[in-house]
Amino acid sequence: MRWEKQTLEVAQPNTLPGLARMGNLIRSVRTPEFEGMVFHEVVAKSALNKVGPGSAVPFTWTINPYRGCSHACVYCFARPSHTYLELNSGQDFDSQIIVKTNIADVLRTELARPSWAREHVAFGTNTDPYQRAEGRYQLMPDMIAALAGSGTPFSILTKGSLLRRDLPVLKAAAASVPVDVALSIAIFDDDLQRSIEPGTPTTAARLATVTAAAQAGFNVAVFLMPVMPYLTDSADQLDSALQRVKDAGATSVAYSAMHLRPGVKEWFARWLNTHRPDLTQRYRRLYGDSSYAPKAYRRQLAARIKPLLQAHGLTSTLEDPNTGSMGSTPQASARASARDTNGEWRRVTLAPGHQRNEGTVVVTSQPTLF
Numbered sequence: 001m002r003w004e005k006q007t008l009e010v011a012q013p014n015t016l017p018g019l020a021r022m023g024n025l026i027r028s029v030r031t032p033e034f035e036g037m038v039f040h041e042v043v044a045k046s047a048l049n050k051v052g053p054g055s056a057v058p059f060t061w062t063i064n065p066y067r068g069c070s071h072a073c074v075y076c077f078a079r080p081s082h083t084y085l086e087l088n089s090g091q092d093f094d095s096q097i098i099v100k101t102n103i104a105d106v107l108r109t110e111l112a113r114p115s116w117a118r119e120h121v122a123f124g125t126n127t128d129p130y131q132r133a134e135g136r137y138q139l140m141p142d143m144i145a146a147l148a149g150s151g152t153p154f155s156i157l158t159k160g161s162l163l164r165r166d167l168p169v170l171k172a173a174a175a176s177v178p179v180d181v182a183l184s185i186a187i188f189d190d191d192l193q194r195s196i197e198p199g200t201p202t203t204a205a206r207l208a209t210v211t212a213a214a215q216a217g218f219n220v221a222v223f224l225m226p227v228m229p230y231l232t233d234s235a236d237q238l239d240s241a242l243q244r245v246k247d248a249g250a251t252s253v254a255y256s257a258m259h260l261r262p263g264v265k266e267w268f269a270r271w272l273n274t275h276r277p278d279l280t281q282r283y284r285r286l287y288g289d290s291s292y293a294p295k296a297y298r299r300q301l302a303a304r305i306k307p308l309l310q311a312h313g314l315t316s317t318l319e320d321p322n323t324g325s326m327g328s329t330p331q332a333s334a335r336a337s338a339r340d341t342n343g344e345w346r347r348v349t350l351a352p353g354h355q356r357n358e359g360t361v362v363v364t365s366q367p368t369l370f
Contacts, residue, residue: 047106066129099139158182211249222254
């Protein structure tokens with residue numbers, strides 16, 4: 001059924017107070033094709049978000065064409081960003097998707113400014129640019145072309161197999177500027193993947209996307225993150241995952257232990273207490289009042305996975321575990337000193353809801369929920 005023939009509903013102030021206050025809502029769209037979801041089309045005021053000066057991430061600018069994400073990953077670090085719109089970080093984040101319909105036009109305007117220095121731009125730092133809504137709105141091809149046309153290097157991190165649609169335009173862009181491509185694949189058990197990442201393509205589909213991107217000429221990274229304690233972190237699980245990643249054609253892997261920020265920890269705790277209550281006490285001992293697994297656990301994970309990376313001929317990709325993204329190779333290398341002794345970036349927490357300064361460092365208290 002064609003999208004434009006579906007029921008349209010304009011959001012009222014009492015349904016989306018945050019968006020109503022911002023004054024840039026065009027309409028809200030419901031369609032049987034996406035049962036239980038609402039797409040709120042907005043006019044974007046800006047496209048490029050500058051990373052704050054306190055951040056150690058290997059890129060300077062980000063673009064997020066969508067807010068909220070239909071992938072519905074239980075552990076998603078970006079969930080708290082929805083509270084800025086007076087939506088909750090649980091079900092609302094999964095089902096109330098903000099679509100910046102004019103973002104490509106805004107981006108072209110910003111790239112044309114004399115002050116634009118053509119610094120690296122990262123997609124996929126907050127929510128996935130290739131989530132299901134992209135199949136309808138098709139925002140990415142115009143943005144890719146705009147960046148390449150302006151001489152701006154960029155990277156894409158996604159769980160979406162829809163990336164395959166844009167491989168021709170990405171290949172054309174790579175002829176002009178550095179383009180980095182990465183797939184996020186954290187879970188290699190199908191049942192667990194469907195439970196924790198219910199809206200994502202299957203692991204097999206994402207591995208096939210790695211293969212397609214590699215065959216298109218890209219050095220593809222796989223983000224094996226988060227590694228979830230007692231769920232995906234055994235030596236056998238990691239060895240099997242890395243073998244599949246290597247067989248798919250990836251050249252490098254990024255990994256980090258799961259971290260659980262306020263607004264995420266509550267959601268993950270609900271899943272854990274429902275599906276794996278046998279692990280509740282173990283998670284309480286690991287995370288307690290912290291967002292991060294203890295250093296001792298992270299050292300153990302590094303000691304377990306580094307020999308496996310070497311055995312499978314995979315290099316380690318520079319990554320930021322807070323955003324799950326990477327920068328272009330030259331910029332990442334220049335900032336490699338920011339990593340800690342476990343090979344991870346120093347911890348930088350993004351302030352929920354920030355649009356123009358997504359790298360703002362904030363200190364938060366974390367409730368014990370397990």
